[in-house]
Amino acid sequence: MKAVIDINYLDEVNRRLMSSYLSEPVYKVKLRYFTRRNNEKKDYRYIVAPSKEDAERKMLLAINEYNEQYPHRALLNVEILSSKHVGYADFKIVA
Numbered sequence: 001m002k003a004v005i006d007i008n009y010l011d012e013v014n015r016r017l018m019s020s021y022l023s024e025p026v027y028k029v030k031l032r033y034f035t036r037r038n039n040e041k042k043d044y045r046y047i048v049a050p051s052k053e054d055a056e057r058k059m060l061l062a063i064n065e066y067n068e069q070y071p072h073r074a075l076l077n078v079e080i081l082s083s084k085h086v087g088y089a090d091f092k093i094v095a
Contacts, residue, residue, distance in 0.1 A: 022091045024048045027055035029083045031063075033075040042081070048089050055083050 030044045047062070049055035059080065067074040 020093050022093065023088045024091065025050060025055075025085055026087050026089050027052060027083050028086045029055055029059045030081040031059070031075075031078055032081055033063075033078040035076070036072070036074060041075075046086070052083050052085065056080050059083075 027047055028044055032042050034040055047055050047059050049058050063075050063078050
């Protein structure tokens, strides 16, 4: 399910922010999964999340969304091997 954000709310937030940047933690999540042909793969993905637990949860949700969108290329039996904080992503807020 995608979040719907009210544009008027964003305008209000933008006017009241002291800074024009938001900085969010970025995590590198290592995965192990199987393909439709039962080949084992290991890979990693980056995700923006406030904590390690949220990064892992958001990663699993993103994989489920990917599997729904591309059932012929689904990632099966996904296992999170590790997750590590690697830095911050800075987002510029433009009015």
